[in-house]
Amino acid sequence: EDQVTQSPEALRLQEGESSSLNCSYTVSGLRGLFWYRQDPGKGPEFLFTLYSAGEEKEKERLKATLTKKESFLHITAPKPEDSATYLCAVQAYNNNDMRFGAGTRLTVKP
Amino acid sequence: EAQVTQNPRYLITVTGKKLTVTCSQNMNHEYMSWYRQDPGLGLRQIYYSMNVEVTDKGDVPEGYKVSRKEKRNFPLILESPSPNQTSLYFCASSLSAYNEQFFGPGTRLTVL
Numbered sequence: 352e353d354q355v356t357q358s359p360e361a362l363r364l365q366e367g368e369s370s371s372l373n374c375s376y377t378v379s380g381l382r383g384l385f386w387y388r389q390d391p392g393k394g395p396e397f398l399f400t401l402y403s404a405g406e407e408k409e410k411e412r413l414k415a416t417l418t419k420k421e422s423f424l425h426i427t428a429p430k431p432e433d434s435a436t437y438l439c440a441v442q443a444y445n446n447n448d449m450r451f452g453a454g455t456r457l458t459v460k461p
Numbered sequence: 462e463a464q465v466t467q468n469p470r471y472l473i474t475v476t477g478k479k480l481t482v483t484c485s486q487n488m489n490h491e492y493m494s495w496y497r498q499d500p501g502l503g504l505r506q507i508y509y510s511m512n513v514e515v516t517d518k519g520d521v522p523e524g525y526k527v528s529r530k531e532k533r534n535f536p537l538i539l540e541s542p543s544p545n546q547t548s549l550y551f552c553a554s555s556l557s558a559y560n561e562q563f564f565g566p567g568t569r570l571t572v573l
Contacts, residue, residue: 357503370487372522382559383559385561385562387495392526393503393566393567393568394465394553394566395551395552395562395564396563396564397561397563400560400561437505438504440504442558442559444558446556447492447509447511447517448506448509448517448519448520449494449506449562450520451496451503451504451505451506452503453501453502453503454503
């Protein structure tokens, strides 16, 4: 069965303190790995899609990377407005559903 | 404005009283999906639809029904709600099953 595990569950950083969020996955043939950001009381908002090991994508202070077993979301010099829950999801070649991890709740203190 | 809308946003009901949560998208997307979000469990897919009249079960379909009679609408039906269906529900849509999804604002359901 496809599985997605995110760590840590929660992360508290000082403004400017860079760190990484992890998404480990087990899937029979990865079609795509997705990263979303979710603010309290709102629906998830799309950030990145990664398709193959070695691929990287960047957006402002965020960079997502992918290996055959996990993905990292690197946050460089975070600001308080980066505080949110970050969700990872995978889709396999052999089905059309989407499986999400439980998320990492990031808090950035000024 | 491109968006996914859900109604109602908040709903408190009692066990056994049938309810429908509506979902509509204005982006001409083929794929639509329903999720529930519970603390510590993340988003779990309930049902999805690849296109009109094509629906399939996700991870947690028990106690739910869906229909896709038109491309833009994908209502979620709880025929006999129970307290364990108290949750935050999200509808989402995408161009296809393989593209990023756009989420609605969520519906917070409480079943007493």
